[in-house]
Amino acid sequence: MLxxxxxxxxxxxxxxxxxxxxxxxEVQIMKNGELTDEYLIAVDSVGAGINEEVLITTGSSARxxxxxxxxxxxxxxxxxxx
Amino acid sequence: MLxxxxxxxxxxxxxxxxxxxxxxxEVQIMKNGELTDEYLIAVDSVGAGINEEVLITTGSSARxxxxxxxxxxxxxxxxxxx
Amino acid sequence: MLxxxxxxxxxxxxxxxxxxxxxxxEVQIMKNGELTDEYLIAVDSVGAGINEEVLITTGSSARxxxxxxxxxxxxxxxxxxx
Amino acid sequence: MLxxxxxxxxxxxxxxxxxxxxxxxEVQIMKNGELTDEYLIAVDSVGAGINEEVLITTGSSARxxxxxxxxxxxxxxxxxxx
Amino acid sequence: MLxxxxxxxxxxxxxxxxxxxxxxxEVQIMKNGELTDEYLIAVDSVGAGINEEVLITTGSSARxxxxxxxxxxxxxxxxxxx
Numbered sequence: 001m002l003x004x005x006x007x008x009x010x011x012x013x014x015x016x017x018x019x020x021x022x023x024x025x026e027v028q029i030m031k032n033g034e035l036t037d038e039y040l041i042a043v044d045s046v047g048a049g050i051n052e053e054v055l056i057t058t059g060s061s062a063r064x065x066x067x068x069x070x071x072x073x074x075x076x077x078x079x080x081x082x
Numbered sequence: 083m084l085x086x087x088x089x090x091x092x093x094x095x096x097x098x099x100x101x102x103x104x105x106x107x108e109v110q111i112m113k114n115g116e117l118t119d120e121y122l123i124a125v126d127s128v129g130a131g132i133n134e135e136v137l138i139t140t141g142s143s144a145r146x147x148x149x150x151x152x153x154x155x156x157x158x159x160x161x162x163x164x
Numbered sequence: 165m166l167x168x169x170x171x172x173x174x175x176x177x178x179x180x181x182x183x184x185x186x187x188x189x190e191v192q193i194m195k196n197g198e199l200t201d202e203y204l205i206a207v208d209s210v211g212a213g214i215n216e217e218v219l220i221t222t223g224s225s226a227r228x229x230x231x232x233x234x235x236x237x238x239x240x241x242x243x244x245x246x
Numbered sequence: 247m248l249x250x251x252x253x254x255x256x257x258x259x260x261x262x263x264x265x266x267x268x269x270x271x272e273v274q275i276m277k278n279g280e281l282t283d284e285y286l287i288a289v290d291s292v293g294a295g296i297n298e299e300v301l302i303t304t305g306s307s308a309r310x311x312x313x314x315x316x317x318x319x320x321x322x323x324x325x326x327x328x
Numbered sequence: 329m330l331x332x333x334x335x336x337x338x339x340x341x342x343x344x345x346x347x348x349x350x351x352x353x354e355v356q357i358m359k360n361g362e363l364t365d366e367y368l369i370a371v372d373s374v375g376a377g378i379n380e381e382v383l384i385t386t387g388s389s390a391r392x393x394x395x396x397x398x399x400x401x402x403x404x405x406x407x408x409x410x
């Protein structure tokens with residue numbers, strides 16, 4: 001998994017039907033507690049908000065965190081870091 | 083997911099049968115709203131065009147966005163950013 | 165697989181139900197026996213602790229090392245290096 | 247998908263049985279029409295030859311392009327660019 | 329697939345049960361016939377030894393090369409380059 005800080009929210013009105021209702025967050029990745037200049041877009045599954053530190057699962061495993069496990073999604077926020 | 087701008091259209095006459103009809107777009111990847119020098123080729127699933135900003139799903143999850151979920155495809159445009 | 169040294173433990177109280185009980189370790193990746201500045205977060209499956217050298221499996225294969233093979237997890241510690 | 251130019255052919259006499267008959271091509275990856283210094287090895291599925299520009303699918307989706315979808319292969323040439 | 333030279337053997341006594349008997353090799357990756365400073369750990373499936381040049385399959389496809397296709401493994405040596 002990756003660890004990072006949520007920096008923004010991406011709005012996409014025209015999208016795949018199975019992604020309707022998904023909240024796309026742009027996350028700045030951290031390494032060893034330090035911010036990097038890497039970013040990715042992940043769907044929130046735990047109610048996380050801007051500036052919260054989160055855990056992200058990528059790849060096909062990410063879909064297992066969604067209500068619709070057939071949504072074409074490759075990154076999901078699966079936890080909020082305390 | 084990744085975010086980027088569609089920069090071109092790749093034409094391939096000789097290709098796998100299951101990819102016939104797919105529109106291959108070359109997308110320049112963005113990070114945190116800034117363009118990078120990374121590019122990838124993604125199949126369009128939402129009617130996106132050149133210079134539009136899009137969301138891309140990669141890996142095996144990408145196929146779930148296609149009519150033919152058995153097409154050998156690893157990146158699909160799943161949304162247009164507003 | 166990747167090889168690395170466990171550097172820390174990440175605590176996430178609010179997380180996906182299927183990840184409750186998982187121990188998230190931050191691992192510093194090694195190459196050819198040398199430490200790098202790459203890190204990732206992996207779930208422990210073998211009882212490894214801080215400063216131990218471990219083997220990590222990533223991607224969808226990682227889930228096969230967990231009791232719950234449907235947990236949204238993309239990296240697992242699968243062995244301790246002697 | 248990735249785009250690149252086939253630069254060579256790799257010969258492996260001793261290999262997994264399910265890969266017998268596969269043609270392993272070394273491909274130099276392109277970005278936005280420019281050659282990079284990245285390379286990967288992909289199995290040909292469309293009759294492509296040295297110096298042809300091709301499209302490559304990676305990951306588990308790649309196997310869908312092969313006659314034997316259970317071959318341990320992670321990259322396949324799925325189209326020739328016109 | 330990737331191409332590389334086997335540089336070492338990693339010993340892990342405490343590991344996942346399904347990986348018992350697997351031989352973990354550290355491989356130095358090559359690009360276009362030149363050595364790079366990238367390394368990964370792959371399970372041998374073809375009887376390859378130190379200093380041999382090999383082909384490696386990564387990701388979930390790798391498991392198809394193992395006797396136990398449910399082992400949590402993400403990289404396998406699938407061929408020896410002539």
